[in-house]
Amino acid sequence: MNEFLKIVLRFIGLLILQIFVMDQINFLGFINPMIYILFITLYPFDNNRLAFLLLAFGYGLILDTFQDTGGAHAAACVTITFLRPVFLRLVYGESYLMKNLRILTSSLDRILLLVLMTTFVHHLTFYSFVIFDVSQILELFKMTLSVGIATVVVGMTLLLIMKPKRA
Amino acid sequence: MQHIINFLIKYRNLLLYLVLFSVALVFTIQSHDYHRNSFIHSTGNVTGSVLETRNDIYSYFDLNRQNTYLSEENARLRMQLLALGDTLLGQESTLIFSDSLPFIVMPSRVIKNSYDKLDNYITLDVGTNEQIKTDMGVITSNGIVGIVDVSSKDFSRVISILNSEISLNAQIKGTSTIGSLTWDGTDPYKMNLMDVPRLARVSKGDTIITGRQSTTFPPDIQIGVIEDAMLIDNGSRYKIEVRLFNDMTDLGHVYVIKNRDKAAIKVIDTLSNE
Numbered sequence: 001m002n003e004f005l006k007i008v009l010r011f012i013g014l015l016i017l018q019i020f021v022m023d024q025i026n027f028l029g030f031i032n033p034m035i036y037i038l039f040i041t042l043y044p045f046d047n048n049r050l051a052f053l054l055l056a057f058g059y060g061l062i063l064d065t066f067q068d069t070g071g072a073h074a075a076a077c078v079t080i081t082f083l084r085p086v087f088l089r090l091v092y093g094e095s096y097l098m099k100n101l102r103i104l105t106s107s108l109d110r111i112l113l114l115v116l117m118t119t120f121v122h123h124l125t126f127y128s129f130v131i132f133d134v135s136q137i138l139e140l141f142k143m144t145l146s147v148g149i150a151t152v153v154v155g156m157t158l159l160l161i162m163k164p165k166r167a
Numbered sequence: 168m169q170h171i172i173n174f175l176i177k178y179r180n181l182l183l184y185l186v187l188f189s190v191a192l193v194f195t196i197q198s199h200d201y202h203r204n205s206f207i208h209s210t211g212n213v214t215g216s217v218l219e220t221r222n223d224i225y226s227y228f229d230l231n232r233q234n235t236y237l238s239e240e241n242a243r244l245r246m247q248l249l250a251l252g253d254t255l256l257g258q259e260s261t262l263i264f265s266d267s268l269p270f271i272v273m274p275s276r277v278i279k280n281s282y283d284k285l286d287n288y289i290t291l292d293v294g295t296n297e298q299i300k301t302d303m304g305v306i307t308s309n310g311i312v313g314i315v316d317v318s319s320k321d322f323s324r325v326i327s328i329l330n331s332e333i334s335l336n337a338q339i340k341g342t343s344t345i346g347s348l349t350w351d352g353t354d355p356y357k358m359n360l361m362d363v364p365r366l367a368r369v370s371k372g373d374t375i376i377t378g379r380q381s382t383t384f385p386p387d388i389q390i391g392v393i394e395d396a397m398l399i400d401n402g403s404r405y406k407i408e409v410r411l412f413n414d415m416t417d418l419g420h421v422y423v424i425k426n427r428d429k430a431a432i433k434v435i436d437t438l439s440n441e
Contacts, residue, residue: 049180057187064194070202071194078191082184129195132202 014039019066031147033154037122056081072129079125080118087117104163115155123148272422273297282355282415287327294321304383304424310390310413312421314383329355329415338378345378355415360407369396375409
């Protein structure tokens with residue numbers, strides 16, 4: 001299957017998964033894992049960054065309209081899109097573009113590290129927007145941590161399922 | 168122009184990120200009341216302080232015009248005050264001095280004044296018709312004028328403070344040092360404060376006010392300012408030159424004070440001697 005179809009499938013699939021499954025979990029009353037960000041994590045490396053930014057913005061905005069959070073998802077998605085090269089450089093080394101990698105085929109610890117960093121930054125930005133109050137910084141960290149852990153757990157599970165067997 | 172375009176191209180990713188971030192921020196703020204209020208509150212503080220500074224600068228340049236306006240208003244209000252103080256229209260009013268003790272005063276006009284003799288007297292146009300009696304104090308808004316001496320039906324004679332026979336109880340403001348205020352007949356603008364002990368704190372520029380021991384004048388009325396202090400009597404007492412606030416050569420409207428508790432205080436004062 002060519003790249004474009006894969007991207008489209010990921011886009012729609014993850015959105016549906018998020019809206020219909022994840023948002024209904026309400027673990028402990030407030031935790032909903034946000035696995036839709038895997039779309040941004042798994043996006044190809046050599047991309048037109050401008051288009052990628054706009055796409056991520058639209059992606060987050062769609063989720064905002066479903067959850068009525070008014071732009072917080074969009075801001076968080078755009079942030080992780082912009083910082084993705086930084087994360088990739090940290091995890092895979094300076095010349096990650098040269099190596100012809102694919103995330104899904106790389107080792108588990110690298111995948112975990114990538115997902116961890118992306119989730120952390122995304123959730124921090126997202127909950128800053130939602131709470132919007134500097135004095136409630138403890139609440140911010142609590143939400144980030146709890147939802148982040150849930151997201152990482154569910155996300156890693158999903159990736160392990162999707163990971164192609166080393167052939 | 169080329170530089171600007173180069174800059175835009177070089178940082179296009181960052182700029183696009185910032186633009187999209189701001190758009191998302193605007194969406195968030197617009198859609199939630201709490202966010203909107205919080206945002207407006209903080210930007211309001213910033214714009215408020217900036218506008219305040221700008222206002223300070225503008226109003227500094229406007230000071231000249233404000234000054235002219237204020238002096239015109241001042242003149243207008245003074246004229247109104249004088250018209251009100253006219254005894255033909257005037258009536259008893261209550262003025263509150265310090266101590267929050269209200270004193271009943273009667274505004275009146277000076278119809279005869281003198282300041283060049285050794286013993287000076289002032290004539291006012293109020294009398295027993297307005298319940299003006301002997302020993303009532305007379306003041307203006309600037310300071311004290313004198314004590315009522317005799318009064319007929321329509322007129323009263325006031326012993327001016329510029330009178331060698333008079334000796335008032337006066338106090339240095341801020342201390343409890345008291346002395347006697349007398350006049351030596353030379354300068355209508357200056358009087359002498361005598362009998363001030365050597366250990367008192369006296370400095371030039373201190374204000375002299377009426378003391379509490381007088382039944383004629385309410386306390387804390389400003390009399391004058393210390394101009395010079397000399398030690399006399401072999402250095403045991405001060406003789407203090409006081410410049411009066413009141414211009415005794417230019418008296419127009421004065422107030423006669425009817426101290427309501429004077430009789431009671433006088434009785435108690437005389438009782439202690441027996």
